Amino acid sequence: MTREEEAIHIELACAGDRHSAELFIRAHQRSLYAYILRMSGRPEVAEDIVQEAFVRVLSNLDRFDTQYRFSTWLFTIARRLYINAMQKHKPSSAGDATEGWSASSRRGSFESWSPSSETEPEVRDVLQRAMMRLSEEQREVLVLFHQLNWPIALIARHVDIPEGTVKSHLHRGRRRLRAIIEADERSSRVVGDAMGLAVGMVGENGEDDFGGDES
Amino acid sequence: MSTDRGKARGDDVPLDQLIQSMFDRDLPLDVRDHLFETLEHDPGAAHEAARTQRVLSLLAGPVPGPDLSSPILDRLERSGVIVSRRTRRSVTMWRAAAVVALGGAAVTIAMIQRTAPDAVGIRSPGAPLAGVADAGEQVGASAAGAIGSVVARVSNERSSERVSERKSIVPPERAVLASRLPADRLVRTIDVDRSLATPSGTGSAPIPPDWRIERAAGAPLAWAAPTPDSWTPVLSTSSPSAVPPVDLSVEPQLMPVLGQVGGVWFSADDAWRHGILRPRSEAPRR
Numbered sequence: 001m002t003r004e005e006e007a008i009h010i011e012l013a014c015a016g017d018r019h020s021a022e023l024f025i026r027a028h029q030r031s032l033y034a035y036i037l038r039m040s041g042r043p044e045v046a047e048d049i050v051q052e053a054f055v056r057v058l059s060n061l062d063r064f065d066t067q068y069r070f071s072t073w074l075f076t077i078a079r080r081l082y083i084n085a086m087q088k089h090k091p092s093s094a095g096d097a098t099e100g101w102s103a104s105s106r107r108g109s110f111e112s113w114s115p116s117s118e119t120e121p122e123v124r125d126v127l128q129r130a131m132m133r134l135s136e137e138q139r140e141v142l143v144l145f146h147q148l149n150w151p152i153a154l155i156a157r158h159v160d161i162p163e164g165t166v167k168s169h170l171h172r173g174r175r176r177l178r179a180i181i182e183a184d185e186r187s188s189r190v191v192g193d194a195m196g197l198a199v200g201m202v203g204e205n206g207e208d209d210f211g212g213d214e215s
Numbered sequence: 216m217s218t219d220r221g222k223a224r225g226d227d228v229p230l231d232q233l234i235q236s237m238f239d240r241d242l243p244l245d246v247r248d249h250l251f252e253t254l255e256h257d258p259g260a261a262h263e264a265a266r267t268q269r270v271l272s273l274l275a276g277p278v279p280g281p282d283l284s285s286p287i288l289d290r291l292e293r294s295g296v297i298v299s300r301r302t303r304r305s306v307t308m309w310r311a312a313a314v315v316a317l318g319g320a321a322v323t324i325a326m327i328q329r330t331a332p333d334a335v336g337i338r339s340p341g342a343p344l345a346g347v348a349d350a351g352e353q354v355g356a357s358a359a360g361a362i363g364s365v366v367a368r369v370s371n372e373r374s375s376e377r378v379s380e381r382k383s384i385v386p387p388e389r390a391v392l393a394s395r396l397p398a399d400r401l402v403r404t405i406d407v408d409r410s411l412a413t414p415s416g417t418g419s420a421p422i423p424p425d426w427r428i429e430r431a432a433g434a435p436l437a438w439a440a441p442t443p444d445s446w447t448p449v450l451s452t453s454s455p456s457a458v459p460p461v462d463l464s465v466e467p468q469l470m471p472v473l474g475q476v477g478g479v480w481f482s483a484d485d486a487w488r489h490g491i492l493r494p495r496s497e498a499p500r501r
Contacts, residue, residue: 016298018292018298021288022284025283025288029287033280034277034278034280037280038278055294058287059294123276146271170235170239171239174270174271177270181270
């Protein structure tokens, strides 16, 4: 949606046009949901905040300053809602924060989303668990930069920190995320090897118990 | 020179920093090419960069989530921020129905007024005008002689006094319809070609052959104008030759029996409805 189209649809939505409001929701709900979900690790929190942010923004479009983009305003409101929500319900551990993550993949999904091998639920679980072990600042700049492709200057304005600090968070966040995921993979491999060994032993026993009689 | 080139290509920047800058998407193209060349000769660093890239590609993947448009739109609709399609459609239909009803009512009223103007009392205010008309009738009947003198005086004044002349015009005393009545019942039936004189004395204009206005004592019975916006009193005099003829460039329009009684102007239509104009059968015989 170009800036001109956005201005037109803002006027229409201001006048109560359902179609224009729906256009804004469909254009931004996916990225906003991804942002809040990556930040909170809880699908139900992400859903609530996305809904509330859209309702607040679309209910106050008459106050919207057209020198900004709609998405900037929407993400700012959503971020404030997220901060408030996290202050009220601080997760006691990273496990608490990620417990709802796997459930999200079994719910109704965006129409155009098609799972790829890289985004299968297990991989997303690993990634989300690792994200939740980053600091809040590192997590936020990584999501905004690498997932939503925001420029560093815009991230700096959104988070209200200098651009240099954004880069610093990015560098540290990338390193730490990689380290956590690789450590996770290593431990999974060890567990997997152990599991494979156990399964192999069960299989051998099974053959002995049941297959041998038939032959 | 070679040092500058080296700086531009990032020769003096640590490799790790160059890789971070590449992931920050702020590496110039030539420096990036140089970095790739360097990585080709440094498998260890290339492997490190590839592992970071792999993690970041996981992060860039799509995030599945529910379609929240319906619950959001429902909430907005409940709070009255947006209007549902059904409501919008019904509002449009109600508006259209109201417009049709108003239009129908207006047409009906117009038709009733045309066919039976006395059946509805929604034309110009009746009571004041009726009073004015009655007064005009009485005054006109009793002061016919005085009217004649006033009109004669007025008709001899000059064009510079036109404004004051208009104010001094006396009301018509009575107009008598000829034998035919047109559909709109205005005074249009006429069989005599008579010239009327302008009070300004600039001349006289012939009344079109289908107009005739009878009057007593020289009261102004019609206004002539080259355009509907510039009505000028046309007066009849007992001696038309005393007034020079009007040389109008266009055919004057005549608005029959527009008069002023007690400072209130009225049209022929009003005069007809309030009895200033009467059918010939009701007119007093002379």
